[in-house]
Amino acid sequence: MSVAHHLRAEKDPSYKERNVVSIIGDGSISAGMAYEALNNAGAIGAGAERLIVILNDNEMSIAPPVGAMSNYLTRLMSSRRFLTLRDLAGKLAKRLPSRIERTAKRAEEYARGMITGGTLFEEMGFYYVGPVDGHDMNQLVPILRNLRDAENNGPVLLHVITEKGRGYKPAENSGDKYHAVSKFDVETGKQKKGPSGPPSYTTVFARELLHRADQDDSVVSITAAMPSGTGLTEIAQKHPKRCFDVGIAEQHAVTFAAGLASEGMRPFCAIYSTFLQRAFDQVMHDVALQNLPVRFAVDRAGFVGADGATHAGSFDLNYLCCLPNMTVMAPADEVELLHMTATAWAHDSGPIAMRYPRGSGRGLALPDEGTALEIGKGRIIHDSDGEGVAILTLGPRLYEALEAAKTLTAQGIPVTVADARFAKPLDTDLVEKLAKQHRVFITIEEGAPGGFSSQVVQYLTSSTLLDRLAFRPMAFPDAWLDHNTPEAQYEEAALTAPHIVKTAQDALKVKAAQ
Structure with missing residues (x-):
């Protein structure tokens, strides 16, 4: 959008370029596409001058962010002297003549580099501002106005620190449970649940996977920022060295699983159907083409109710069945899912996927463990x-x-x-x-x-x-x-x-x- 404004302004001198503001969370900025966009915006120069990226850093998405980027943002957040120096240098530079201003700006950048070692964002071509308190309107609003009105010479990244659920203690204390909220008591924060029923398909899958992981130390589980959503929380607690949350990075999750499979491990890659779409190229080239025994647990297959079209698992049968070497299963009920999880565990001759829906099973009695099915038999x-x-x-x-x-x-x-x-x-x-x-x-x-x-x-x-x-x-x-x-x-x-x-x-x- 920023490039489009620039191109229109070049064509029509009367067209006024506008700021384009992109807001991204600290959980999402670890995704590969975010890096690609940062790299592109910082490199193209003309066309990205009026791009402002606001990084909303609350150390929480659905689950706490993980990985090197999360650790890096935490170090930046704790660097309070950094913001003070920048503020002082910036105010000083704006009061100096242009020639001296350029010298002062270089001095400011040098001083910041000496103190902080620079920032990743600046190395990628962004002007980094922050971290700032996102709940202090007296500080945040003037900064946003200054960024809006400044004659930018390149893209800007504003690092804003917020707290998920700010101002409501139950949400502050349980950000994961308040990511998607059902009816709740305002005084206590307790969410109202319906009558207890059969276990969910996700729970049944997780039970059988944990059972196999207890017996087989080659079983490895992988999730992309959805440990609770895919049922891997208990497995992560019991087998932390064999359970990996790679962040919002489905492409890497699949190739990571392929690498594990190539070295004799039994990886289970648990990803929602709609999110596995992001990794189709990796499923194709890194798994199916090499016929590696990666097990795909495709959660939320089918309609997903209140999560809507963005999360509906409508297309996995299409994009998985078209791949050579791929085995694709779908359980009719929770007992079948138990058997299919066991089938996936036992299947070492190529990639295999099982797709199962969101929600509860039918209340059928579950055996102690699943039994492997004959491949390709209804x-x-x-x-x-x-x-x-x-x-x-x-x-x-x-x-x-x-x-x-x-x-x-x-x-x-x-x-x-x-x-x-x-x-x-x-x-x-x-x-x-x-x-x-x-x-x-x-x-x-x-x-x-x-x-x-x-x-x-x-x-x-x-x-x-x-x-x-x-x-x-x-x-x-x-x-x-x-x-x-x-x-x-x-x-x-x-x-x-x-x-x-x-x-x-x-x-x-x-x-x-x-």
């Missing part, structure tokens, strides 16, 4: 004798399919319901059996068009099986869905039992008309 859950409808599901929509089967069976329509378990490799024997024995073939998945269903179609078109079928894929709509409850989102996506019933009925009518 299962028939409800069988029928007639040539009616075959429903092949991937993931938790299995139970909506079973509800739909009850309705259709009551109408005299034979229905077979199968759980694919694996999107890749596809259970071609199961697909062929369903296609040969039924007139209507429905696939159901919790992902964007072009994922699991395309694997089924790809196989069916290699034979004449598709010619005799009314094939109906059911997936997410080709649209961004707004924030809502997951139930409302699946209703909007037409992936509930009544929608499955209607799809089957309509397909049967078309088939009968033929």
Whole structure:
């Protein structure tokens, strides 16, 4: 945006360049793209003069920031003399003639370098200001005005220190719990929770992973700034030397896991589906191309309710299934997730991913440990004798399919319901059996068009099986869905039992008309 303003001003002398302000948190500035932007802005010169980056440093994102950048910011924050010297030198320089001002500025920079050793940001071409108290408006507002009005000679980084939850003690004391807030008591700060229910999918995965880590010292877990969100907190406490939080750096997390796998470790890379998208190139080149046994725990697959379109796990089936050597699983319930975690642990012949949703399981009794599944084999859950409808599901929509089967069976329509378990490799024997024995073939998945269903179609078109079928894929709509409850989102996506019933009925009518 800053470059665009500059280019427009060069073209039209009457156009007034404006300041562009970018605000970033101390957790996010460790991300690779932030470094790339700092490097670019500091190097391009013309076009970035009126760029002001405000670094909001509160030592907290969802979890406390980690890594060398976090430590570096902490050292800067503790360097109080630095700001005092800069203020004095800056005020002095503005009162001197231009020639002396330039000399004074060089002297100021030299003095700052002697005291602090310079800053990383200045080495990258930014003029560093700070740290300043972000809660002191008498200090902060004049600084912002000065930066706005100054004749800048390059990009500026303003380092602002704040406290997450400032002014509300419960939030100050528990920044992680107040990152996303449910209803709470204002006096005590206690958040109101719903009635206790089944454990979440994340908890079930973490339980089995901890069990494997206790038994196998080659198990290593990796997260990208989401230790609590991915369930790794307890594992980090019990096995701190084999649990790594790499910060908001998914690309590095994947390549780090690839390096571990190449040396005989069993890495589990636990990342939300929407965030793993950032690391697709690393999944492709550093893992799949080298056929390294990295285990991907793809959390928050499917709709995520109040987190909205930015966090919806809509595309992982598409971008994972297209990669050679990749195995992709999706559990229908928490017991299946337990088995798939065990399957991933035992799978040493290439990369493997399991995608599972946000929220609670179905309340099924869990075995003491998972049992490894046969790779690429699904299962028939409800069988029928007639040539009616075959429903092949991937993931938790299995139970909506079973509800739909009850309705259709009551109408005299034979229905077979199968759980694919694996999107890749596809259970071609199961697909062929369903296609040969039924007139209507429905696939159901919790992902964007072009994922699991395309694997089924790809196989069916290699034979004449598709010619005799009314094939109906059911997936997410080709649209961004707004924030809502997951139930409302699946209703909007037409992936509930009544929608499955209607799809089957309509397909049967078309088939009968033929």
